Amino acid sequence: xxxxxxVLNSIxxxxxxxxxxxxKVWFEYGTxxxxxxxxxxxxxxxKAVETIVCKDHNTDIEVTKFxxxxxxxxxxxxxxx
Numbered sequence: 001x002x003x004x005x006x007v008l009n010s011i012x013x014x015x016x017x018x019x020x021x022x023x024k025v026w027f028e029y030g031t032x033x034x035x036x037x038x039x040x041x042x043x044x045x046x047k048a049v050e051t052i053v054c055k056d057h058n059t060d061i062e063v064t065k066f067x068x069x070x071x072x073x074x075x076x077x078x079x080x081x
Contacts, residue, residue: 006052007032014048015041032079042077053081 004027015022023041025034034045042063049061059081066076 003052007049010048010052011045014044018044020044034077034079036074037077045077045079049079049081 008025008027011025012022020041023034023037023045025032025045027033032045032049034042037045042065046061046063053059053061062080064078064080066078068074
C-alpha cells in the first residue's frame with residue numbers, strides 16, 4: 001500500500017507542478033488506472049510513476065489504452081509495472 005500511496009502522491013505533485021487539472025487515477029488489483037487522458041497527461045502520469053517505481057527497481061512502465069465501447073463510452077488507461 002505504501003508504494004501505491006507514493007505513486008498517487010507523485011502524480012498529484014506532477015500535475016500541480018504542470019498546472020494541469022488532476023485526472024482521476026486509482027489502483028485496482030495492482031494496476032494503476034486513469035480515465036480520459038490526453039497524450040500529454042498520459043506522459044505526465046507515466047513519468048510520475050517512473051520517478052517512484054524505477055528509482056529502486058530496473059523495470060518499465062507499460063501503458064495500455066482501452067478505447068471507448070458502447071458499454072463504457074470513455075477511454076481507460078492502464079499503467080502496469
